[in-house]
Amino acid sequence: MKAVVIGCGRVGSAIALQLAAEGWDVTCLDEKEEALNRLGAGWRGGFVVGHGMDIEVLREAGIEDADAAVVATDGDNTNIVIGQVVQKRYGIECVVVRVLDPLRADFYAKRGMRTVCPTQTAVSVMTDAVRACDIRPLEPTGAA
Amino acid sequence: MYVIVAGGGKVGKSVTRSLVDMGHEVTLVEQRRDRYTQLEEEFGHVAMIGDATEIGVLERAGIARPPDLVLAVTGDDEDNLVISQIAREGYGVEKVVARVNDPRNQQHFDLLGITQTICATSGILGLVEHEVPEHGLIRLLELRREGLEVVEVQVEPDSPSAGKTVGELDLPDGSRLISVMRDGRALVAVGSTVLTPGDQLLAILQPGKEDELRKALIRA
Numbered sequence: 187m188k189a190v191v192i193g194c195g196r197v198g199s200a201i202a203l204q205l206a207a208e209g210w211d212v213t214c215l216d217e218k219e220e221a222l223n224r225l226g227a228g229w230r231g232g233f234v235v236g237h238g239m240d241i242e243v244l245r246e247a248g249i250e251d252a253d254a255a256v257v258a259t260d261g262d263n264t265n266i267v268i269g270q271v272v273q274k275r276y277g278i279e280c281v282v283v284r285v286l287d288p289l290r291a292d293f294y295a296k297r298g299m300r301t302v303c304p305t306q307t308a309v310s311v312m313t314d315a316v317r318a319c320d321i322r323p324l325e326p327t328g329a330a
Numbered sequence: 331m332y333v334i335v336a337g338g339g340k341v342g343k344s345v346t347r348s349l350v351d352m353g354h355e356v357t358l359v360e361q362r363r364d365r366y367t368q369l370e371e372e373f374g375h376v377a378m379i380g381d382a383t384e385i386g387v388l389e390r391a392g393i394a395r396p397p398d399l400v401l402a403v404t405g406d407d408e409d410n411l412v413i414s415q416i417a418r419e420g421y422g423v424e425k426v427v428a429r430v431n432d433p434r435n436q437q438h439f440d441l442l443g444i445t446q447t448i449c450a451t452s453g454i455l456g457l458v459e460h461e462v463p464e465h466g467l468i469r470l471l472e473l474r475r476e477g478l479e480v481v482e483v484q485v486e487p488d489s490p491s492a493g494k495t496v497g498e499l500d501l502p503d504g505s506r507l508i509s510v511m512r513d514g515r516a517l518v519a520v521g522s523t524v525l526t527p528g529d530q531l532l533a534i535l536q537p538g539k540e541d542e543l544r545k546a547l548i549r550a
Contacts, residue, residue: 239408239435263383263408271438289385290412293420 190215190252192238192268193259197284197304199224201256206231210254213247238268241275254280262287269299332397334359336382336413337404338369341429341450345401346373357391383412385420396423403429407438414444445475466548467540470532479537480508487527489548497521502542505535 187210191202194216202225206212213232214225222233236243238259249255255272257265262285269283282300285291291303331354335342338360346358350373358373359382360366369377380387382404393400393416400417402410410428417423430436430449439447460468460482471480485492491499496507496519507519511530517523519531535543 263412267408267411
């Protein structure tokens, strides 16, 4: 199975390494060549330098026969557009897109995009963490 | 009418100025503080600070009314695409015009159904082409949504169409000659009109038929 990871930052690179460890054939794409360093010296997958909006760059990364695409550049709107292009132009069904803004993530999720919103996740997890704290309730007044 | 202009750079600012002068109600959204401060000096409450790709900002700008027209004219193509989609699909804005900064991104706008676009670079290239025609065929108008374009072609002495009547031409399906410009006068092209070298022909055709039309008129 082949995956293309667009945006090889902290998130993209970690996903790429994880998928590769699970046996996927992974190619990463990033504007900066230094991003390759995030994948470590043992990286055996592909790496292409360029912008994910560029059709030629996407092709070079092997988008045409990819089974899955992960879009995690540092721009919400860039991710949203690339996600749709990859989905519609190349008919890839499994396209996972990072969108930091919860409202935009929700808007596009309702239109059939697999958006992942780390902000929303952080809100839920942190709220749960507060709820899970063992805080004794205040002593009822007048009890003593 | 009510217009939301997203992006207060040179384009957004000039368009806003014209719209306000014409008496339209406008909200101009700009996210950069330095630009906003200048815009507010000129336009007062018409200017608003915020990222127009954020749904909350668009709502404060009145996207839910909805406006008669949204102009997505920031310097960022992805932003313009997202603004257009939210306006059209989220709030039912009927007229959305998006600016394409990099002509290579035009295909993305087309793919995602944002059909009303303007691209200064392509426009300038079109003008250059008009002055220095390289392929003998000049695109004058492109109606993407309607699948129609208007082109201009000049008949040369060695063109296969020279000396023929319009009726004798083997034009591709979906194309038609509109008029013949000769000695500074336009003649309506009818079947019996004879084409002569130097004639400038106006034709309508479906996009993609340019090569066939070129072959039929100017290159055998």
